[in-house]
Amino acid sequence: MGRILVTFLVMLAALSGCGSEGVLSQPVIDQARAHGVAPDLIYVVDLPGYELAEQSVGGIGEEGFGAFYVSPDGRRVELRVDRGSFSDGLCVDTPIAGVEPLTVPERCDHDEVGWYRQGGGRHEYTAIRGDHYIRLAGGLEDVDRGALKAAVAGARPATGTGTPSPLPSPVERGDLPTSGDGAPQNEAGSGG
Numbered sequence: 001m002g003r004i005l006v007t008f009l010v011m012l013a014a015l016s017g018c019g020s021e022g023v024l025s026q027p028v029i030d031q032a033r034a035h036g037v038a039p040d041l042i043y044v045v046d047l048p049g050y051e052l053a054e055q056s057v058g059g060i061g062e063e064g065f066g067a068f069y070v071s072p073d074g075r076r077v078e079l080r081v082d083r084g085s086f087s088d089g090l091c092v093d094t095p096i097a098g099v100e101p102l103t104v105p106e107r108c109d110h111d112e113v114g115w116y117r118q119g120g121g122r123h124e125y126t127a128i129r130g131d132h133y134i135r136l137a138g139g140l141e142d143v144d145r146g147a148l149k150a151a152v153a154g155a156r157p158a159t160g161t162g163t164p165s166p167l168p169s170p171v172e173r174g175d176l177p178t179s180g181d182g183a184p185q186n187e188a189g190s191g192g
Helices: 002-017 026-034 088-093 145-153
Strands: 059-060 063-068 076-083 107-110 115-119 120-130 132-139
Touching: 026 059, 059 076, 088 107, 088 115, 115 145, 120 145, 132 145
Parallel strands: none
Antiparallel strands: 059 063, 063 076, 076 132, 107 115, 115 120, 120 132
C-alpha cells in the first residue's frame, strides 16, 4: 500500500508540472500587449526556485518585454527581451542591467549559449534569437551562473491560456478638427 501511495504521489507531482511550461495566463499576455510589447517577444524561462511575478510584466523600449522572476525569500532575477543584436563589442561596452552606477562589465565571456557578463555585484546571460536578444540578470548572491545559463538556453516564446483579447482601439471623437491646434469645437448652436 505504501509503495502504491509513493508511486501515486510521484505521478501526481510529475503531472502537476505538465502543460504549464511556456504558458502565461491570457490576461498577463494581454497586459504586455497593452503596454506595446510585440507578441513574438513575450518569453518565459525555467528558473528553479523562482516564479514569474505576473504584476511585473511590462514593456521595455519600443516593443520589448520585461518581467521579474522572484523566489519565496525575495531574491529577484530580471528577464528582458528586445529587438536588436549583441556582439563581443557590445558585451564589453554595455552596462549590466540593474548596476548602479552604470559601469561596463568587469568580465565578459562568450560561449555556446551567448554572453556571460559580470560586474557591480550583478551578472547576466544574453542570448540571440533571430532579430532579438534575451537577457537574464540578477545579483551574484541571488542566482548562480549555471542557473542563468540554463534558463537563457531554454528560453522560449510564451503561449497563452486562452483567446487574446482585442487591444482597445482609439475612441473616435467627432468634435476634434482636422486642422488647427486640435482644440475641440465648442460652437454654441441657436439657443445657447
